[in-house]
Amino acid sequence: MKVLLTHIILFLTSITLTAQPITWERTYDNSQSYFTDFARAICESDSGNYFIAGSSLISVPTNHYRIWLIKIDPYGDTLFTRLVGLPGSTTRAAVSDSKGGCVIAGYSGQSFTTCIDKYGNVVWERSYGGSSVQMHKIIRTSDGGYVACGRISLRHGYLLKIDSVGFLEWQRVFTSPFSKVFFDVAQVGTEFFVIGDNETAIPDTANIALSRFDSDGNLISEKEFSISGRQCVGYDVICNQNDLIIGGGTTDENNTRGQLFFARVDTSANVLYEKIFDSPYRNYFGSMKLSSENRYVFALSTIYGFSLLPEAIVTDSLGNTVYRRTFYKSNRNEGEFYELIVDHNKDIIFVGLAVDDFYSDVVYACRTDSSLYSKTVKVGDFKIESKDFALLENYPNPFNSSTIIKISLSSKDYMRLDLFDVSGKFIACLLDERLNAGVTALELSADMHKLSSGVYFIKMTSQKGFTKIKKIISLK
Numbered sequence: 001m002k003v004l005l006t007h008i009i010l011f012l013t014s015i016t017l018t019a020q021p022i023t024w025e026r027t028y029d030n031s032q033s034y035f036t037d038f039a040r041a042i043c044e045s046d047s048g049n050y051f052i053a054g055s056s057l058i059s060v061p062t063n064h065y066r067i068w069l070i071k072i073d074p075y076g077d078t079l080f081t082r083l084v085g086l087p088g089s090t091t092r093a094a095v096s097d098s099k100g101g102c103v104i105a106g107y108s109g110q111s112f113t114t115c116i117d118k119y120g121n122v123v124w125e126r127s128y129g130g131s132s133v134q135m136h137k138i139i140r141t142s143d144g145g146y147v148a149c150g151r152i153s154l155r156h157g158y159l160l161k162i163d164s165v166g167f168l169e170w171q172r173v174f175t176s177p178f179s180k181v182f183f184d185v186a187q188v189g190t191e192f193f194v195i196g197d198n199e200t201a202i203p204d205t206a207n208i209a210l211s212r213f214d215s216d217g218n219l220i221s222e223k224e225f226s227i228s229g230r231q232c233v234g235y236d237v238i239c240n241q242n243d244l245i246i247g248g249g250t251t252d253e254n255n256t257r258g259q260l261f262f263a264r265v266d267t268s269a270n271v272l273y274e275k276i277f278d279s280p281y282r283n284y285f286g287s288m289k290l291s292s293e294n295r296y297v298f299a300l301s302t303i304y305g306f307s308l309l310p311e312a313i314v315t316d317s318l319g320n321t322v323y324r325r326t327f328y329k330s331n332r333n334e335g336e337f338y339e340l341i342v343d344h345n346k347d348i349i350f351v352g353l354a355v356d357d358f359y360s361d362v363v364y365a366c367r368t369d370s371s372l373y374s375k376t377v378k379v380g381d382f383k384i385e386s387k388d389f390a391l392l393e394n395y396p397n398p399f400n401s402s403t404i405i406k407i408s409l410s411s412k413d414y415m416r417l418d419l420f421d422v423s424g425k426f427i428a429c430l431l432d433e434r435l436n437a438g439v440t441a442l443e444l445s446a447d448m449h450k451l452s453s454g455v456y457f458i459k460m461t462s463q464k465g466f467t468k469i470k471k472i473i474s475l476k
Contacts, residue, residue: 046100149182223269247288262319275319
């Protein structure tokens with residue numbers, strides 16, 4: 001009887017322990033990289049483990065990007081890391097295979113995929129050609145193969161289908177007179193629904209484009225629409241019962257701040273319900289996933305004063321906010337969430353980057369329960385230094401010949417913008433004048449300032465004495 005009772009107690013204890021959510025946060029720094037590591041994708045592996053996929057800027061023999069793959073256990077501890085892909089390659093997309101490994105959709109000018117087994121070995125790697133390709137998402141299809149989407153030649157939508165070992169079945173290019181990008185793809189039966197944007201001839205305008213394809217990649221239909229008549233981009237699409245859930249980015253009513261939206265549409269792209277997450281701050285969409293049958297979770301980044309911080313939102317089925325949390329480490333200056341995964345326990349893992357005290361980007365990951373709780377993460381009491389101005393992310397970054405720097409002001413102010421190299425040596429004053437409220441953009445030319453490959457810093461100073469520093473990377 002005592003033995004039976006002991007077994008019952010141990011069994012009940014194990015159930016209790018198993019039910020406890022595992023929460024943690026981790027940063028991962030590649031010792032071979034040159035100031036820059038970030039994560040863009042995460043997928044499940046074997047035995048409760050995960051693969052985090054991103055990129056590192058490698059300095060030897062010359063500055064170039066490589067895909068950096070990290071395998072972690074359920075507690076976020078590193079099992080192994082690998083550099084994969086050709087020099088100059090990077091990724092935004094990874095998906096689990098059927099054997100505990102992962103398949104990465106990457107690009108290094110042309111598109112390619114690579115399969116890594118659960119031990120970190122390259123099983124296969126295939127290239128598919130193309131020029132100036134960016135791969136944004138890859139999914140595993142019902143026949144055991146994979147479909148990936150993105151853009152090609154910087155302005156056309158791109159979709160490809162491969163079999164279970166990476167051999168090409170078909171690839172399609174969908175041209176646009178201006179710019180078309182495919183950001184996500186979902187399979188419904190034998191068809192594929194692709195969400196993205198389609199820019200128009202009018203500057204700074206874009207509509208959501210929902211495209212429907214058959215199993216051979218032939219376009220069945222495409223429809224453009226907007227949310228509340230605002231400029232918007234659809235980034236993620238989820239099939240839920242008979243409808244499609246779309247998440248993405250839009251603007252506020254004055255077209256000055258980025259906001260997030262949630263929309264439910266039918267398979268003909270008729271909008272059934274829409275919701276904009278209006279915020280007094282500028283928000284950047286990262287990812288959206290189904291958390292449970294009636295809830296969705298969003299990864300995003302928000303500008304608070306001087307800092308860009310990672311955030312998360314859990315909503316109900318109508319997009320109403322149930323939980324919202326800001327995540328940061330006390331010794332980190334900034335951070336961003338790019339992607340998330342909801343695992344089989346309904347725990348959530350977010351991945352992105354954090355900026356350390358040396359202005360180096362490191363991979364940042366955080367695991368929470370379904371209510372966004374994590375016992376190791378400080379939440380929500382960040383001190384806002386200034387709402388008056390922000391030095392926005394330059395684009396592109398890294399850059400080759402030039403990059404666009406944007407300053408956002410809430411009111412007219414006198415601003416100075418200085419350029420420094422990685423040692424702190426002053427290079428040039430880029431701006432020294434009074435600016436009007438709103439967003440001001442200026443172009444930084446690498447040739448004009450004789451910039452070689454490396455890390456540089458932009459320092460913005462206001463007349464009131466506030467400063468903001470942003471790291472930029474030149475690749476020649």
